Amino acid sequence: MKLYDCKIAPNPRRVRIFLAEKGIRLDTVEVDILGGENLGEAYRRINPRGLLPLLELDDGTRIDEVVAICRYFEEVQPEPPLLGTDPRSKALVVSRQRHMEFDGMIAASEVFRNSAPAFAQRSLPGAAAAGVAAIPQLVERGRRTLEHCFGELERYLGQSEFVAGDRFSLADITALCTVDFAGWAKIKVPEHHLNTHRWYKAVSARPSAAA
Numbered sequence: 001m002k003l004y005d006c007k008i009a010p011n012p013r014r015v016r017i018f019l020a021e022k023g024i025r026l027d028t029v030e031v032d033i034l035g036g037e038n039l040g041e042a043y044r045r046i047n048p049r050g051l052l053p054l055l056e057l058d059d060g061t062r063i064d065e066v067v068a069i070c071r072y073f074e075e076v077q078p079e080p081p082l083l084g085t086d087p088r089s090k091a092l093v094v095s096r097q098r099h100m101e102f103d104g105m106i107a108a109s110e111v112f113r114n115s116a117p118a119f120a121q122r123s124l125p126g127a128a129a130a131g132v133a134a135i136p137q138l139v140e141r142g143r144r145t146l147e148h149c150f151g152e153l154e155r156y157l158g159q160s161e162f163v164a165g166d167r168f169s170l171a172d173i174t175a176l177c178t179v180d181f182a183g184w185a186k187i188k189v190p191e192h193h194l195n196t197h198r199w200y201k202a203v204s205a206r207p208s209a210a211a
């Protein structure tokens with residue numbers, strides 16, 4: 001089994017943190033997104049979408065998408081649970097995870113990709129829209145969505161220790177990777193979001209955060 005990975009990229013990091021929390025070690029194949037290796041023929045034979053991460057099982061099955069990969073490992077090794085433990089918490093993890101991914105991670109990507117010179121001709125990740133030029137107006141849209149997401153994050157963390165309740169979950173992992181990724185685009189959690197700062201300090205200190 002092996003994980004196609006990219007050390008600098010935020011979505012592969014979500015999987016690495018998830019695996020580190022479970023104590024699972026995998027062989028990895030590093031793919032250079034910055035240099036465009038993911039858009040080249042060799043990687044596109046592995047993942048025609050040109051996206052990372054991707055998990056390859058020993059029988060050759062290839063699984064892309066962070067949530068799908070994490071779901072696989074949750075089934076294979078349920079402890080410690082990172083996707084909820086009962087109907088209520090499982091649903092809440094999915095819900096909050098999606099908020100952090102769609103309103104957070106994707107919005108941060110929208111800001112970053114439409115403003116960073118290195119991605120001037122790669123406005124969207126992956127092969128589907130390779131060569132599409134940056135659209136500067138999207139920076140403001142991404143920024144607003146992200147600010148709203150940070151407001152929601154603060155609200156959730158005012159209600160419980162972690163993003164989806166009293167247990168660390170994939171929702172925290174996605175939120176942590178989003179906050180760090182937003183920092184690349186110089187968007188910070190507002191200082192008065194005290195719950196988020198309390199949470200950020202705690203989750204970044206977990207050994208998995210360095211994965």
Ligand SMILES: N[C@@H](CCC(=O)N[C@@H](CS)C(=O)NCC(=O)O)C(=O)O
Nearest residue numbers: 009010011051052053065066125126
């Ligand atoms: N929804 C996908 C997102 C994957 C994604 O966007 N990955 C980025 C790295 S963070 C990527 O592969 N980028 C390729 C590129 O920039 O061309 C998932 O959950 O795996």
